[in-house]
Amino acid sequence: MMDPLTALALASNIVQFVDFTSKLISTTHSLYASTSGAKAEHLELELLANTLRSLADDAAPPSQRIKNVSSEESTFIELGDMCRRVSDELLTVLQSLRVKGSHRGWTSFIQALRSEWKQKEISALQARLDRIGDILNAKILKNLQIKVYLELKDLNKQNTRLQAARAHDIEVLASDIQAKFEEMGQEFEKIHEQTTTTESLKQLSLAAKQGRTYSAEQQILDLLHFEGMENRHANIRPAHDKTFPWIFESSTTPGSGRSGSEFVEWMVSEDNLYWISGKPGSGKSTLMKYVWNHDLTRMNLQKWAGGSQMVVCKFFFWTASRAELPKSQEGLIRSILYQMLRQFPDLIPHALPSEWHAYILRDLAPSRLRNDDLQLSELLVAFERISSQLVTKNIKFCFFIDGLDEYSGKPNEIIPLIEALGSSPNIKTCVSSRPWNEFEKAYGQSRSRKLYMEEFNRPDIERYVRDTLEKDPTYQELQEMEDTTPDLVKDVVDASSGVFLWVYLVVQSLLDGLSNEDSIANLQRRIRQLPKTLKEFFRSIFNHIDEFYMEQTAHVFLVTLRANQTLPLLSYWFIEQEDDFAIKLEVQPLSMQKTNFRLKQMRKRLNACCKGLLEVQFDEASDNENASLSSSVLFQWKVDFLHRTVRDFLIEKEMQDLLTGWAKSGFSADLMICQALLAQIKTSPQEAEYLHPDGPVEKLRSISCCHFRGIEPADEQNWTRSLTLVDALKETMQRIRAAAGLSGETPAMKFLTTCPQEKSP
Incomplete structure (x- = not known):
């Protein structure tokens, strides 16, 4: 398809070619003084040839590989070809005149042309030019106007998405193009003809080319951008x-001498x-x-x-x-x-x-x-x-x-x-x-x-611990009621060795103790007994996981490690359901009341089985357009590890063996992810904005594709179940696209060729 700005520039260039050529073969276009010499004649003919060739090139389509053209675009291509043929004929004449440079005394190009052509041929050429003008009338240009406005609106939208520094330029361009179209409209009304001035079209052509420049910039920025960059x-x-004010301070940092x-x-x-x-x-x-x-x-x-x-x-x-x-x-x-x-x-x-x-x-x-x-x-x-x-x-x-x-x-x-x-x-x-x-x-x-x-971060750690504890009502009450209150903050800071993550975990443990009405003495004992390294701390957390939650804990951590992308919080709710839950589930959007209830449930369950090693965050880096959707909470509350060190700890062989031992027999993280995502897709809104190629539902389908690819045929039971899920996903996508009023084929599920094999961590 030819974009509207390219079509507008092409239409304007065709009109300019017709205008120049019509004047060239009329009696009004003077050539040169009869007293000029042969060299001057030759130069002027050369200039005419170059101008004609340039205008004809501009009137031709930008590429011979344009496919799926509309009837209107086909007209532009045909007119461009007509201009090129006219140009070729006149260039042949100009070449002949340059060879016969001894003929001097012509006062106009038409005189020179008559020395080569008969009047009948000249009239036929003018008729062809008139035909081009008749075809490319104001009606076609007016039809382009709406398309150009929509294209400029899309340029502005893409500029916002890409955060490019062209917002003002695009606004000015849109204003200029609108002014030129309005100017042309006034001329149409004034002369009651389906023609327009060359100057207006020339300005429109320049504006359209500038728009194409901005479009090309956006295409290249899109070429560099990748999902997950932010x-x-x-x-x-x-x-x-x-915290961190010291990075901009000039005074000596206490205790460091720096x-x-x-x-x-x-x-x-x-x-x-x-x-x-x-x-x-x-x-x-x-x-x-x-x-x-x-x-x-x-x-x-x-x-x-x-x-x-x-x-x-x-x-x-x-x-x-x-x-x-x-x-x-x-x-x-x-x-x-x-x-x-x-x-x-x-x-x-x-x-x-x-x-x-x-x-x-x-x-x-x-x-x-x-x-x-x-x-x-x-x-x-x-x-x-x-x-x-x-x-x-x-x-x-x-x-x-x-x-x-x-x-x-x-x-x-x-x-x-x-x-x-x-x-x-x-x-x-x-x-x-x-x-x-x-x-x-x-x-x-x-x-x-x-x-x-x-x-440098000791003052920051101290401020964090003090602020967090002093906001807790139980801690405040303990400080008021205890005769002597040891400095718990100093105890934590002294033991931290500057590791903020360790401090965060210790403070969470202290808050748990406060919720259990621990005394100050018991809180001190907590600090003394807590492991002093992150790895030991993580291992201690696993040692204290309730046996009832071990299988659920293993499944959640293995899924999070395996996931091709961070998964929505709601997907974890579906992970907990029975194996055939997703297959039996009806294709029907989930109410916001149920959605919010399940999200609240899942936060508490993750905390119970993962003890803070996974966290739920709103994905602010998601596409701005998707973030504005009314049901964005379905997709943008994501689950990930508290810190990189948690993941590093879990991928060690000892922890992999532990998690595999806790998981149920035959467990497949890939299959569980596919089941959960199928269930979430089935309960997603059935509206077009959720289903476009970069939309949240299509992203879930894409993640599913990769995890279907991760299931090995040698695992016969899970492989068979995955094929059932593939069929269910295809049918589901067709149904929700139809419900959204979208025609055309469902995006292909050719996961065996489009999704790379994912290796287990």
């Missing part, structure tokens, strides 16, 4: 109130790299999110940037991601490129020239260039091209890259890439990681350009 950053808990302003000094200096390190669970990612969001970060970096524009970009590696990109080099570069180019779309043609020309010339339909076609080497070249433009464009960037230890490869693979990213004097990079030897060697040599969380 998930890790969005799911990191915000910093506790009034200046808290060294991070600020780095931001305003010419040094290109700063390293934030610390133990697992010490709060590195939380600090990175805090710094990234803080206004003081941008204010200080602007001092470094001086008169240049200052832009910050981020990437948070995520080893627990079910997809590969959030923990890969390719994901890092694509995310950085996307953020750079969406803020400076004028750099897109420089960064990816081949893709740019493919889109702008419409030689390649968007569906034919997938985002996995861009290789890492091509992405790096694109980054180098942008870097080379920064000085002349007066732009400076600062990258915040969190969790280098969560990169899926080896540290010695990611370290050179970080170095390459910061090689430009116009780029700074702040990275964070655990204090592994490789990172210590690469980034730990400068004392003033690194920090270790455990050396």
